[in-house]
Amino acid sequence: xxxxxxxxxxxxxxxxxxxxxxxxxxxxxxxxxxxxxxxxxxxxxxxxxxxxxxxxxxxxxxxxxxxxxxxxxxxxxxxxxxxxxxxxxxxxxxxxxxxxxxxxxxxxxxxxxxxxxxxxxxxxxxxxxxxxxxxxxxxxxxxxxxxxxxxxxxxxxxxxxxxxxxxxxxxxxxxxxxxxxxxxxxxxxxxxxxxxxxxxxxxxxxxxxxxxxxxxxxxxxxxxxxxxxxxxxxxxxxxxxxxxxxxxxxxxxxxxxxxxxxxxxxxxxxxxxxxxxxxxxxxxxxxxxxxxx
Amino acid sequence: xxxxxxxxxxxxxxxxxxxxxxxxxxxxxxxxxxxxxxxxxxxxxxxxxxxxxxxxxxxxxxxxxxxxxxxxxxxxxxxxxxxxxxxxxxxxxxxxxxxxxxxxxxxxxxxxxxxxxxxxxxxxxxxxxxxxxxxxxxxxxxxxxxxxxxxxxxxxxxxxxxxxxxxxxxxxxxxxxxxxxxxxxxxxxxxxxxxxxxxxxxxxxxxxxxxxxxxxxxxxxxxxxxxxxxxxxxxxxxxxxxxxxxxxxxxxxxxxxxxxxxxxxxxxxxxxxxxxxxxxxxxxxxxxxxxxx
Numbered sequence: 001x002x003x004x005x006x007x008x009x010x011x012x013x014x015x016x017x018x019x020x021x022x023x024x025x026x027x028x029x030x031x032x033x034x035x036x037x038x039x040x041x042x043x044x045x046x047x048x049x050x051x052x053x054x055x056x057x058x059x060x061x062x063x064x065x066x067x068x069x070x071x072x073x074x075x076x077x078x079x080x081x082x083x084x085x086x087x088x089x090x091x092x093x094x095x096x097x098x099x100x101x102x103x104x105x106x107x108x109x110x111x112x113x114x115x116x117x118x119x120x121x122x123x124x125x126x127x128x129x130x131x132x133x134x135x136x137x138x139x140x141x142x143x144x145x146x147x148x149x150x151x152x153x154x155x156x157x158x159x160x161x162x163x164x165x166x167x168x169x170x171x172x173x174x175x176x177x178x179x180x181x182x183x184x185x186x187x188x189x190x191x192x193x194x195x196x197x198x199x200x201x202x203x204x205x206x207x208x209x210x211x212x213x214x215x216x217x218x219x220x221x222x223x224x225x226x227x228x229x230x231x232x233x234x235x236x237x238x239x240x241x242x243x244x245x246x247x248x249x250x251x252x253x254x255x256x257x258x259x260x261x262x263x264x265x266x267x268x269x270x271x272x273x274x275x276x277x278x279x280x281x282x283x284x285x286x287x288x289x290x291x292x293x
Numbered sequence: 294x295x296x297x298x299x300x301x302x303x304x305x306x307x308x309x310x311x312x313x314x315x316x317x318x319x320x321x322x323x324x325x326x327x328x329x330x331x332x333x334x335x336x337x338x339x340x341x342x343x344x345x346x347x348x349x350x351x352x353x354x355x356x357x358x359x360x361x362x363x364x365x366x367x368x369x370x371x372x373x374x375x376x377x378x379x380x381x382x383x384x385x386x387x388x389x390x391x392x393x394x395x396x397x398x399x400x401x402x403x404x405x406x407x408x409x410x411x412x413x414x415x416x417x418x419x420x421x422x423x424x425x426x427x428x429x430x431x432x433x434x435x436x437x438x439x440x441x442x443x444x445x446x447x448x449x450x451x452x453x454x455x456x457x458x459x460x461x462x463x464x465x466x467x468x469x470x471x472x473x474x475x476x477x478x479x480x481x482x483x484x485x486x487x488x489x490x491x492x493x494x495x496x497x498x499x500x501x502x503x504x505x506x507x508x509x510x511x512x513x514x515x516x517x518x519x520x521x522x523x524x525x526x527x528x529x530x531x532x533x534x535x536x537x538x539x540x541x542x543x544x545x546x547x548x549x550x551x552x553x554x555x556x557x558x559x560x561x562x563x564x565x566x567x568x569x570x571x572x573x574x575x576x577x578x579x580x581x582x583x584x585x586x
Contacts, residue, residue: 106426123420130419130468131460133399157489165471167424175423175468178458178483187494189482190471196450200497201480 001258002151004230004265006143009150010273014059017284021060024287032287033062034118034279035084035093039077039103040070045096052094055276061283064090074103078111085113092118092286094279115292118282121167130175134291136282141172143274144209144230145183153207153228153263160186161201163218163251164211169232173209198222215249220256229257229264232271248272294551295444297523297558299436302443303566307352310577314353317580325580326355327411327572328377328386332370332396333363338389345387348569354576357383367396371404378406385411385579387572408585411575414460423468427584429575434465436567437502437523438476446500446521446556453479454494456511456544457504462525466502491515508542513549522550522557525564541565 025031034056038049049065056063066080077099084093093116099105109117114124120138128135137145148155160177164170174190176183189201192212202208202222210218211232223229233251241247250267258264265271285291318324327349331342342358349356359373370392377386386409392398402410407417413431421428430438441448453470457463467483469476482494485505495501495515503511504525516522526544534540543560551557558564578584 106424123417123424123426125420126423127416127418127420130423130464131399131416133416157487159489165473171423171468171471174471174481174483175464178464178467178485180458180485180487185485185487187482187484187488188467189480190467191480192471192473192478194450194473194478195480196452204493 001261002263003258004147004151004263004270006147006265006270007273009147010143010277013146013277014055014280017280018059020284025060030089030287031060031062032283033064033089033091034283035064035066035087035090037066037068037077037080037084037093037095039068039072039096039099042098045098049096052276052279055280056283059280061280062089064093070100072100072103074107077103077108081108081111085111085116090116092116092283094119097121116286118279118286120282126172129172132179132181136285136291137176137278138168138172139275139278139282140169140211140232140271141176142278142282143271144173144232145176146278147230147265147271147274148228149183151263155183155207156185158186158206159189159204160207160209161189161191161205162209162211163191163198163202164213164232165190165192166211169211170209173211177207177209210251212251214251216251216253218252218257220253220260223257223260225260226262227260229261230271231265231267234267234272294554295556296551297440297444297556297563299440299558299563300566302440303436303570306439306570307348307573310573311352313577318353323382323580324353324355325576326357326382326384327576328357328359328380328383330359330361330370330373330377330386330388332361332365332389332392335391338391342389345569345572348573349576352573354573355382357386363393365393365396367400370396370401374401374404378404378409383409385409385576387412390414409579411572411579413575419465422465425472425474429578429584430469430571431461431465432568432571432575433462433504433525433564434469435571435575436564437466437525438469439571440523440558440564440567441521442476444556448476448500449478451479451499452482452497453500453502454482454484454498455502455504456484456491456495457506457525458483458485459504462504463502466504470500470502503544505544507544509544509546511545511550513546513553516550516553518553519555520553522554523564524558524560527560527565 120136125135162174177186178188207228209230215235231250231252236246237249239247413429418428455467470479471481500521502523524543524545529539530542532540
């Protein structure tokens with residue numbers, strides 16, 4: 001069993017980007033610049049945005065952090081988006097989700113210039129992903145694809161079962177794994193809350209991508225020997241063992257599933273750290289006009 | 294076994310739209326208007342476009358047919374697209390595919406105003422479909438969904454196997470059938486040329502959507518009793534039995550598979566006629582600003 005070390009891969013990617021940014025600046029090019037917009041005071045969202053901004057600074061990007069109170073109007077938030085679209089110094093930006101209920105999330109995401117949509121949530125980027133055209137792939141799916149690539153995990157002709165059909169992970173993963181590309185070509189089964197007899201699918205899977213947010217859901221009797229397991233779940237579970245009072249639990253009952261696996265991602269330290277590396281990679285692409293001219 | 298009569302359903306839809314158009318015009322509203330652009334002299338493409346235009350006229354739409362020779366420049370074709378985008382009388386338009394090799398097909402499709410993209414091929418419409426937002430769904434997948442609906446075929450919790458991952462049918466069908474909507478909620482397996490042991494998937498399927506373009510590919514021993522089979526294949530096979538010298542063959546060996554089915558679409562007369570009904574429905578939506586304001 002090989003443990004997939006997302007933390008290490010993420011650090012390697014960031015180190016390589018830091019070097020590239022140094023070279024770009026030495027060559028007189030513009031410093032890549034990511035902006036992040038946060039609405040309200042949700043603790044989780046604030047932690048994520050702060051981590052993203054810190055990672056940007058670590059690789060030598062310029063960063064801008066824009067905060068709005070939770071009562072900001074949709075109009076004002078849209079104006080922020082338009083300003084960022086029109087600001088030539090900003091290469092890419094993200095609007096941290098979720099947004100307060102009085103704001104139409106899709107309207108805000110669709111207002112982002114697809115060329116600067118480094119989160120890959122704009123319908124144009126989603127559609128281009130489906131159509132196999134250059135696009136920003138959103139952070140978690142892109143992170144998973146990079147892990148499979150780094151560990152040379154064979155996907156062609158394999159049966160990949162994706163559990164969970166969220167717009168952010170499950171749905172794009174099912175699309176990416178089935179595509180006619182070197183890191184795709186799986187026969188993909190997309191399972192979700194309405195799936196009957198889930199075990200009959202997972203037991204026949206060569207690769208399982210578990211993204212439902214239900215702690216320790218995937219048990220040993222649900223998988224076959226030699227399976228590759230990618231655990232996307234990160235649920236905070238109360239714990240007396242840690243100072244913070246909680247522990248991060250994945251969707252996989254790691255202790256019993258891991259011995260049956262050829263490869264498995266741990267939680268924490270698996271998929272999680274890759275999301276930031278993906279965002280940084282997308283922002284670098286934006287700065288280099290690698291996707292859109 | 295129930296034979297799904299796509300021809301009848303298509304005619305019913307078109308008759309109902311014809312009535313609605315009469316009412317719209319009687320109420321002083323603008324006549325819906327579809328334009329179709331054809332490049333070159335491909336016989337198949339010409340037949341399709343002519344059929345679409347004729348169907349438009351039958352339901353009372355205005356139609357415009359624009360022809361370019363096969364040596365038309367990309368620039369000139371793009372200019373046609375821009376003109377149609379800016380022509381307020383045109384509600385929707387299609388550029389018949391395939392285009393000659395010297396023209397970048399994606400560039401042309403992306404130049405179409407998504408609001409007028411009644412073929413649903415623009416990445417924005419594809420992305421909005423994935424994200425469960427209002428959009429134009431392309432004609433064949435939309436036609437299949439309407440057939441399942443008209444025949445009250447239960448999809449929730451069923452295992453749907455889609456064979457073929459084309460951008461036009463297989464890929465969007467796999468997305469639509471898995472969605473959390475009344476006509477979705479299937480556990481979906483997307484199979485394709487790289488799939489190993491296809492039979493192990495099809496034998497466990499409640500619904501099979503066959504879209505690979507390989508005549509009589511799906512045999513009786515590949516399906517279980519009571520399966521729903523949707524046959525999207527339409528391959529011209531030489532025949533001495535018909536005046537035209539060819540026969541249309543589906544992807545399903547109908548004679549032997551049909552007796553095992555609860556529902557099956559014939560070829561011809563199943564999915565085929567529905568594509569025109571879908572295009573007409575999308576154009577009516579465009580005229581009524583039903584998707585985009």
